[in-house]
Amino acid sequence: xxxxxxxSDSSPHPSIPKEPYKDPDDGRQxxxxxxxxxxxxxxxxxxxxxxxxxxxxxEAFIGYLKYLQYWQRPEYIKFIMYPxxxxxxxxxxxxxxxxxxxxxxNKQS
Numbered sequence: 001x002x003x004x005x006x007x008s009d010s011s012p013h014p015s016i017p018k019e020p021y022k023d024p025d026d027g028r029q030x031x032x033x034x035x036x037x038x039x040x041x042x043x044x045x046x047x048x049x050x051x052x053x054x055x056x057x058x059e060a061f062i063g064y065l066k067y068l069q070y071w072q073r074p075e076y077i078k079f080i081m082y083p084x085x086x087x088x089x090x091x092x093x094x095x096x097x098x099x100x101x102x103x104x105x106n107k108q109s
Contacts, residue, residue, distance in 0.1 A: 035079055038071050041089055042082035044101075051102035056092075065092050 040046050055061045070076060072086055080086065091097045 034068065038068060038080060038085050038089065039082050041092070042085035044088070047088060047092070047101050051098060056098040056102070065089065
């Protein structure tokens, strides 16, 4: 059978849902994952790991770090158990700091 024939869908585009996607848990899972990642940033050894594995060379990852700055707002900060992760998040906005963290001498055991 010819793949271009025999299809009942004559539209050149796949069907588009009539209703927008509704997150079944209203973003709770995303919130928890982002909170966990934020708290990992309190660990200099983890930041060194990210630098050593070249995560800081990825523009999308840098954009994600910038996006995470919303955790500094009062309605989110109250959920953070390790507030120094916010200090490290702020430092990670600086390219020089990100580069310095790749150096082995900057790893804290």
